[in-house]
Amino acid sequence: MKKLKIAGWALLALIAIALVAVFSLAQILKPSYDGVVDTPELKTEVTVYYDTYGIPHIYAKNELDAFRTLGYVHAQDRLWQMELLRRIARGGLSEVFGRDLVDTDKFMLSLGIDEATKRTLTTLDYDSKMVREAQAYLDGVNLFVEEGPTPIEFHLTSLEKQPFTLEDVLNTIGYMSFSFAMAHKTDPLLSNIQNKLGPEYVKDLSIDVDSNTVWIKNYKAHSDVIPVVAVTAVHNALDKLPVPQFIGSNSWVLGPGKTKSGKVILANDPHIGFAQPSVWYEAHVVTPEYEKYGYHLAGVPFPLLAHDRNLAYGLTMFENDDIDFYEEEIHPDNPLQYRDAEEWKALIQLNKTIKVKDSSSVNYTYAQTSRGPLLNGVFEPLDSLPPVSMSWSYTRLDNRVLNALYGISHATNISEFESHLPDIHAPGLNVMYGDAEGNVAWWATARLYEMPEEANTKMVLKANAGQDPIRYLDFRENPSAVNPPWGYVYSANNQPDSVSGLKIPGYYLPENRARRIVELLEPKNDWDRESVSEMILDVTSPVNPTIAQDLVGLVADKEMDEAQSGMLEKLLKWDGNSELKSVEPALYHRWMYYILKNTLADELGEELFKQVMSTHFLKRAIAPLTKNNSSIWWDNVGTDETKETRSDIVLKSFEDAWSSLEADLGIDVASWTWDRLHVLEHEHPIGQVPSLRDFFNVGPFPIHGTREVINNLAFPYTDDFLYRVNAGPSTRRIIDFSDIENSMSILPTGQSGNPLSDHYEDQAEMYVNGQFRKMMMNKKEIQDQAGSVLKFRPQK
Structure with a gap:
């Protein structure tokens, strides 16, 4: 009996030791929101106040110190997410997840994002303020990589942390650009359907521009407008991506004549695939010359969505067609040559090595023509066709997207802001703008091009057959509306109007959301923050x-x-309502x-x-x-x-x-009832392991809304019993210039991507319930409510 008691006490002691060890490890791996960080190259002390939801409010005396600090705090909450995003374009997912991701890596490498990034790096002005601030951000990220605790995902995957570079920033932007595109899912697929069934079947699928639906109206108040001259493998590859894809969005900006206060209100909810952590990292950065409350992609220093006391901007996806596929002619006697106009040219061969976890590396070679990479062999819908290349604006043209993000985030008025938009050549974005002066604007940003009338860009085109772009349009020809007389601008990924009658081919979404937005906005001229918040949660379909x-x-x-x-x-x-109990x-x-x-x-x-x-x-x-x-x-x-x-x-x-x-x-x-079918679970890549699901995933929750309503909680049509929501508002933001310090937002789960953080899922139930929280900008209020303070001081 005595021995049994001793054994029992020993077992309890071991359990206690194990619990203490687990608790201690958890404390070590948690983000640190309090204390002092000695920071190399910092010029002056920086103070970070964390609010109730873990959002950092960074107060610095200069921008370089501010961005260096931003990099550190961003990394300690989102390093794992940064790691995955930077790996996609360079084919680095197999090194983390094993052989199941080899085909995905091959496909992503074949897109040429990594090669385009290398070209862009040779054109950067490394002495420019933009590059210096981006490098300061990376210095902050790398300080955390070197000195901060290693996130638990790195331990579980046996992955070593490595420094981040400008190449990683550009590759992440490249993945974002590809994620917006729909042509890779559509053009070869439609060609296969037409080849298999005939053109009459394609005709009934409504793939062309539809003049009977609600279009976004242009308003060109200027006189300087230039006149216009008259797939299985890809689906499987994208399904396996452990990060979300960008799919759609809503936004509207109400001018002074449409609001109760006579001040502009901006609403924006970009629709992105749900995942954990969620896409956006919020940060409020303040210096004597610069202030932005911004939403950042993991590993990108400048925000894609942001506001300050003077102006606000948001994004939706333009959905223009910026990818064309071409059937290439290979030399009958030399498979390493292709025809380009009237001459035979050598295919460019690119050799890559894909590292694979727990397996030997895979050597991979793909070929390029002057139009783009050949995708046969990595893109199954094309395997039954002759060699097909992909021409994509993002990789063919000079890349200045980072310049654009820097420029719009530092603009102080509408003219400065607009001047940076031509730098966004891809992806196509609807940029929504409002300011304290009463201006509202929408610009469709992309490097658009005119195609021959006979070229059906929804199908695989013929190389060397007069189906190449005729010309690229000047940015002034792009669809836009600046201070239109009807008093508001909006976008719901629907068909935009053209300028001078030129149709813009694209993969536009149906009119459902656009029709509802216009239906609600038109008759009402006394909008306020509360009524806009009700509208952004609307779940009624007019169709x-x-x-x-x-x-x-x-x-x-x-x-x-x-x-x-x-x-x-x-x-x-x-x-048409989709409430939980309907x-x-x-x-x-x-x-x-x-x-x-x-x-x-x-x-x-x-x-x-x-x-x-x-x-x-x-x-x-x-x-x-x-x-x-x-x-x-x-x-x-x-x-x-x-x-x-x-x-x-x-x-x-x-x-x-x-x-x-x-x-x-x-x-x-x-x-x-709808709540028994329509459910949302935010899935972490490691949450696919059943034993780890509850620790890493967030949810599931019953959730109201449905496909193509304003509160667009989308799900695939399948034989599955449940309607599993896989995409929706990645944030809901309402910026009210009559009371800028009480503007509102919400994230789908939480600010932190670290599952040990208190802010990993502290907004999840609020999001599902349609609640908002304040985007704090008043320094005294921030200081009074700060849950913790982290100071960064120059390293002696």
């Missing part, structure tokens, strides 16, 4: 009820039981999924159908396709003896939807 009514009309004369008739009656009266969205979206599946999958096959479902054009096609009684897609090609009609497919899809909802949610239709 879905009309579609639902049409569908109900097609099955109204069919035999239905009482429960079915009752639900159809609800859909007839539905206002039941109409459950039937509508399940029905819509089966309509698409029963309409498209028989012709496309399972893999192509899956790819089509992930595209923007499919979202645009839903409304016109369901109205098109004569579409070639309605007939089920698997039933030779009959020719199905729209009514046949709609009825079968209703029966399929009903059966699946009964199987998933039970026969009591009153219990088919």
Whole structure:
């Protein structure tokens, strides 16, 4: 007995020691928000006040010290995220996650971002203020890399920390630019559909510019406007990326005539794939000459979204087409040559080595033409086609995006701000602007180009066939509106108007959100911060009820039981709302999924159908396709003896939807509430390991909203029981110039990417509940409410 007691006490002692060790390790690995950091090259002391939500308010006497400090505090909360983002463009994910990411690394290397970065580095003015501030930021990052605690993800993956460079900054910007693009998911896919089924099938997918939807209106108040001269592997590769992709956004800016106070209000909620940590890192930086409350990408020194007391700006995705694919002609007797105009040229061969965790390295070679890299072999939708190259504005033209981010973040008025926008050649962005002087503006920023009329840029083009760009447009020709007479500007990734009649091809999203935004903004001229915050959370679709009514009309004369008739009656009266306790969205979206599946999958096959479902054009096609009684897609090609009609497919899809909802949610239709289906979980890359899921992931939460409403909580249409939200507002910001110090924001999870931090998920439930928090700018209020203070002092 005595021995058992001794053994028991020994076991308890070991457990206690283990708990103390775990607790001690946790304390060591947590971000440090208090204390003093001795900092090389710092000229004067810098004070960082952390507010209630862990957002740093950096007070410095000069900008170099401020950005050096920003780099350090950014790294201690987001070093793991910085590490992943810088690895994507240079093919470095396999070194972290193993062989499953080799194809993803090959694909990303083939895009040429890393090569374009190397070219850009040779053109930088290293004595410029921009580069010196960027390098100061990197010095701060690297000080944390050298002296700070190693985040737990590095321990779990056995990854060694390495210093960060300007190359990493540019590669991260390059990934962001690619993430906005949709052509890689669309053009080869549409070419495959046309080759397999014929042009009549593509015609009914609404891929062209649609003049019947809500367009963003231009307003050119100036007289100097220049006249205009008349995929499986990629899906798999992108699905495996351990970081989110940029997909859409809303923004509107209300001029003085539209607000109760007579002051400008800016609202912005960029739509990005959900992940943990969330995309944006907030930081308030103040020096005697510079102040910005900004939202930063991991590893990028200058904010993409920001405001101060004078001006505010936000972004949405332009969705213009800046990628074209070309079928190349290879020399019949020499596979290392291709035809460029009238001569044969040698393919440029690029050799890369991909390091692979727990395995030998992979040597990888890809070829380039003058138009861009050949993607056959790494891009499965192209494997059945002759060699195809990808021409992308981002890698073909001079890269000054970092200059643009620096310039707009340091601008003091609308003229200075606009002067830096031509430096954004890619990605295409809608830049939204408002200021304390009462100006509101929208500019579509990208290096647009005019194509020959016969060139269908949604398909793979022919090299050497007169289908190259005719010319690049001057920035003054881009769509824009500055202080329009209707009093506001907005963007919801919808089709912009053209200048001088030139259509701008793109991958624009349907009019649903744009129509709702205009519908709400037009009649009201007394907007304030509270009413704008209600609007940014709006979950009503102006389009879905009309579609639902049409569908109900097609099955109204069919035999239905009482429960079915009752639900159809609800859909007839539905206002398009997607609140948590509403039941109409459950039937509508399940029905819509089966309509698409029963309409498209028989012709496309399972893999192509899956790819089509992930595209923007499919979202645009839903409304016109369901109205098109004569579409070639309605007939089920698997039933030779009959020719199905729209009514046949709609009825079968209703029966399929009903059966699946009964199987998933039970026969009591009153219990088919949206909160049982529509859920959000923020997934960390390491949270894919089941035993670590609860520690790294945040959620799941039931959440209101749906696809293509203002509060756009998107999910893929699949056979899955749950509608798993995978993208939505990456922040919700409302900047009110009548009360700038009480402007509001929210992040989806928390400010810190360190799972041991108190700020890892402290905003998650607020976000789901539609709440906001103050973006603090008053120094005394910040000091009074500071939860902790971190000082940076010059190293002696």
